[in-house]
Amino acid sequence: MFHPLRVTEVSPLTDDSVTIAFEVPEELRAEYRYRAGQHIAVRRFVDGAEIRRTYSLCDAVPAVPAAGDGSAAGDGHGPRTLRVGVRLVEEGEFSTYALKELAVGDVLDVMTPAGRFVLEPRPGRFAAVVGGSGITPVLSQIATILSREPGATFCLVRSDRTAASTMFLEEVADLKDRWPDRFQLVPVLSREEQQAGLPSGRLDEARLTSLLPALLPVTEVDGWYLCGPLGLVTSAERALRALGVARSRVHQEIFHVDEVPSGPVADPIPGGATVRATLDGRGGSWPSTAGESLLETVLRNRSDAPYACKGGVCGTCRAKLVTGEVRMDRNFALEPEETDAGYVLACQSHPVTSVVEVDFDA
Template sequence: MFHPLRVAEVSPLTDDSVTVTFEVPEELRGEYRYAPGQHIAIRRGADGAEIRRTYSLCDPVAAPPDPGPRRLRVGVRLVETGEFSTYALKELAPGDVLDVLTPAGRFVLEPRPGRFAAVVGGSGITPVLSQIATLLAREPQARFCLIRSDRSAASTMFLDEVAELKDRWPERLQLVSALSREEQQTGLPSGRLDEERLAALLPALLPVAAVDGWYLCGPLGLVAAAERALRKLGVPRSRVHQEIFHVDEPSAPGPAAAAVPGGGTVRATLDGRAGSWRSQAGETVLETVLRNRPDAPFACKGGVCGTCRSRLVSGEVRMDRNFALEPEETEAGYVLACQSHPLTPEVEVDFDA
């Protein structure tokens, strides 16, 4: 559910990124309780249209019985032609009010003993920062190795905060940085972290087979390269978790003939209420539901954030693309409503599942 939250701070991180902090009213703290690695969707009206964007929460999570956060902080990087990121960097100010969805997402690392590692690129550090800070503060038997890739030192988000974590837990946090467009005195030689380089680097940094969980976050190219490198190194798929922050190439639309001619019927359950509606030719499941239930959850509409995740109860759909669901989720019948086109006259989904 969305709630209007007041902006408390807008603080510069780099030349092209800021952190945005929202105040959480006392009565909503429980609703905005989040797990390390989760995100929020932010909604804003502009020129008669609605803009939604998803951003990961970057602060550590307090241990129970904390009733929930008093503030929510996200990192926003400027994206070329990005409507919300341009607004956040150039116009957003303390005192402004935006609609904020309660936290969601399954890219989560709950504190537990063990060895963990992450490969992140650019703004992909944001959810992992929350994971590292929470894990090391609450679980003394945990270790973490962070491999991060950025263009240059000046463009590196949360540089000081990561350094502070390293200073606080020097024996339990291993930090390795690679800059793709700048030489550095220490650390890795400059250049991109591709599959070949990662396959050689990771075993030199840590015992790959002993890592209990791998967390990959950033642009599609880096995440895909890291996943292939880990597969080459024999890491079980169940230990690899990923979240895509940016997809460079657009997906080609699926064939029109695959959809139900003339539309069909979509039935959806949302917040305990079910309804059935006629779909129009070419519509996704989400588009059909939104025409009748404007409160249906979504953010990116690009198959990346996973906010519109729902369980397919009956019927068949074709997903144009999926960068958010794990294989075990799709095997269990979950789909992204924003990418799902009905293939049968009747389709039923459950957003509450």
């Protein structure tokens, strides 16, 4: 669900990125309570056209206060402020607006937090491989688990083009200063030599396969978190698989995917297809137009259907397939155990049978 939130801060991070802070009114704080690693969708209208973009929340989730302390920002009622990092994307409609026009006092529609790329505080050893703006959700994860769980350690391998392009450089350095014995930071620059540390260059599969075991016992890590461009995440996943890491311990979120060809177009279903959907406890049944995704069919009849990117990346449109079969063109959001359990991305799924039923509430 979207609510209009006032912008309270637009601060430069690098030459091509900013942080944006939104004020959460008291009556909405519970709705915007979030877990470390989740994201929000931001919506604006331009010449009648709707633009939605998804951004991860980058602040730490406030620790639960001691009994009787109900006045702190982390008093359990939800955040007073939401903060996201936005990097300029070439020809990006929203990112260009955010960096060049957005100002304090402006109001934007902001969806309540969503996403399953989360790390719940618990004792153990954790690690992440991130690239570029992929630091955003992981920054929240690191700050939250280190502040809440004294029995946790974290190793962060981050890749950036240059030092000047590195987002949240000071925030990560502060975490290192606060927990020097529990937080290991390994920065890598792909286009600039560092005075100390690792040589410059891309973190490809071969390099990660060699590097990671030198940093920590990879198979003893309780959770690996991979976030960034598709190439980096895929390379890291393959390296971890080659090193014997169990798939259940690897979690990933893609921040950018180039356009890829859709799958083969299925033959038209005789008589057309019917899409049934349950959303917010209400059901409906509608005919599907040839070539439409499940999400497009539902949106024609229910404007409140959840979505953000429509690219198979964010996972906002996740739904449980109840009956029928679908063809899912691409999936960069659902874990294998989710697809095994019957979950699909509605924005990428097309009917293969005459009747398809999905449940957005499941």
